[in-house]
Structure formats: structure tokens, C-alpha cells
Amino acid sequence: MNNRPFFTCVYCTPQQQQQQAFSTSIPSAFVPPSVTGGxxxxxxxxxxxxxxPNPGVITTMKYGNAFLRPSNPFGDRDCIAMVEYLKTQPELLTSITRIDLTQSTLTKLPGVYIRGIRSQGAVALGTVLRKMTNVETLKLDGNKIGPYGLRPLLNNLPPSLTSLSLxxxxxxxxxxxxxxxxVVKDLESKIDDLDLSLNGMGHFGIGLLAASLRERQVSRGGGEER
Known part of the structure; x- marks a missing residue:
């Protein structure tokens, strides 16, 4: 009888399943020595x-991709694990130029629910974002981070950022x-591409942003804003 781990795993405790996945998911023989520790x-x-473990994160980690795009689904716990790992990889932090955490459009299908990143994941991301000094694009579309999750992100946006999609x-x-x-009133900000659509900001919120954009335009000498 072929006692493959796939079948015996059914009878393991949750702790044993995690240990087995940890030790067998990626054979070390196929991982370069410089990456095994990561x-x-x-x-x-x-x-x-x-x-x-998220395949998209692993791909960025193994090959040093400048584009960080985790696979869906990707929620708070996934984001926290990724952030804690990134904190141990200073070279990888500075090599990433684009981050796309867009939530899957599958959430719009009947009977399909993917939680995505909420405030906890956003708070965690904020603790590492400032150290990602070469990031130019950040997309969080479809993740219901809310105002509470938004603040730590905005407080830690890297100076290199030019495009922010929320x-x-x-x-x-x-x-x-x-x-x-x-963001808008920060004249040192390089952001010139900002997507805030479908956020329920109301007339007051939209009016406030419009006024701030006009002030920014005047402060910068009348240049056109997007």
C-alpha cells in the first residue's frame, strides 16, 4: 500500500499538518542555497x-522580482506574515518598486466570499512600507481597510511613491x-496618480479633496493636477 503523505495528512492533528506542510511544500533541493533561509x-x-504560504510572495522572494503581487485570496493574516518576513530581508525591501494587493474580482460572484485585507493587515503593512524606499506604485483596490487602516499607511508612504490606488x-x-x-497638502509628495473611486466619501469628502487639490495647484505654481 502506498502511504503517501497526502493521504496520511487527513488523520494528522492541525499542528502535525502545519509541520508537515512546512517541511515538505518546497523541497530544499530545488531552492538555491541563498534563498533557503528566506x-x-x-x-x-x-x-x-x-x-x-502565498505563491506570489514566494515568487518575489525566490527571484527578487521588483513587482510584489501576492496570489488571491490574501487577507490580514497573510499580510501580517508577509510583512514580518519582509522585515528580515532589507535587500528585498529596497528592490521592490511595485506592490499590487488588489482583491480578487471573485468577491463579486454570488456565493463567493473572500475577506481580503482589513484594518489589521493595513496597520501591519504600514510598519514596513516606509523602509521600501524604491516603491513607486501601491494598489490596494477592493480591500476594505477603512479609515482606521488608512491612517498608518498614509503616515508611512515612501517618498518614492508616485501612484496610489485605493x-x-x-x-x-x-x-x-x-x-x-x-497626501494632497503634502507638497513634498510625488504622487500624481490617485484613485479614490467607489469609497462613499460623500459630497463633503469630495468637496474637501477638490479644495485641497486647488490649493496644491496654486502652491505649485498653477501646474495641472490629476
Whole structure:
């Protein structure tokens, strides 16, 4: 009888299943020696928070991609594990230029629910974002981070950022106020591409942003704003 791990895993305790996945998911023979330590660290962080290792994160980690695009689904625990791993990889932090955490469009299908990143994941991301000194693009579309998750992100945006997409992130009117104060009125900010659509900001929030954009335009000598 062929006692393959796939079948015996059914009768394991949750702790044993995690240990087995940790030790067998990526054979060390296929991982370059310089990367093996990183894989081990990332898997350990996933175990701590009860998250599954994400193929998109692993791809960026193994090949040093400048584009960080985790696979869906990707929620708070997944984000926390990724952030804690990134904190141990200073070279990788500075090599990433684009981050796309867009939530899957599958959430719009009947009977399909993918939680995505909420405020906890956004708070965690904020603790490492400032150290990612070469990031130019950040997309969080479809993740309901809300105003609470938005603030730590805005407080830690890297100076290199030029494009920020927060489409359908449930930031509402308080989020519009935060964007106005921490992004639009920051004359040192390089952001010239900002997507805040489908956020329920209301007339007041939209009016506040419009006024801040006009002030920014005047302060910069009348240049056109997007």
C-alpha cells in the first residue's frame, strides 16, 4: 500500500499538518542555497499567524522580482506574515518598486466570499512600507481597510511613491479628510496618480479633496493636477 503523505495528512492533528506542510511544500533541493533561509523564515511567520504560504510572495522572494503581487485570496493574516518576513530581508525591501494587493474580482460572484485585507493587515503593512524606499506604485483596490487602516499607511508612504490606488477601500468621509491632510497638502509628495473611486466619501469628502487639490495647484505654481 502506498502511504503517501497526502493521504496520511487527513488523520494528522492541525499542528502535525502545519509541520508537515512546512517541511515538505518546497523541497530544499530545488531552492538555491541563498534563498533557503528566506523560505524557512517566511514559512515560520506563516505558521505563527495560521496563514498559508502565498505563491506570489514566494515568487518575489525566490527571484527578487521588483513587482510584489501576492496570489488571491490574501487577507490580514497573510499580510501580517508577509510583512514580518519582509522585515528580515532589507535587500528585498529596497528592490521592490511595485506592490499590487488588489482583491480578487471573485468577491463579486454570488456565493463567493473572500475577506481580503482589513484594518489589521493595513496597520501591519504600514510598519514596513516606509523602509521600501524604491516603491513607486501601491494598489490596494477592493480591500476594505477603512479609515482606521488608512491612517498608518498614509503616515508611512515612501517618498518614492508616485501612484496610489485605493479604489473601493471603504475609507468614506474620514478617509477623504486623511487623504487631504496627509497626501494632497503634502507638497513634498510625488504622487500624481490617485484613485479614490467607489469609497462613499460623500459630497463633503469630495468637496474637501477638490479644495485641497486647488490649493496644491496654486502652491505649485498653477501646474495641472490629476
Amino acid at each position: 523560505v524557512t523564515t517566511y514559512y515560520a511567520e506563516c505558521q505563527k499567524v495560521g496563514s498559508k 479604489r473601493q477601500c471603504s475609507i468614506r468621509e474620514p478617509g477623504a479628510q486623511l487623504i487631504s491632510e496627509l
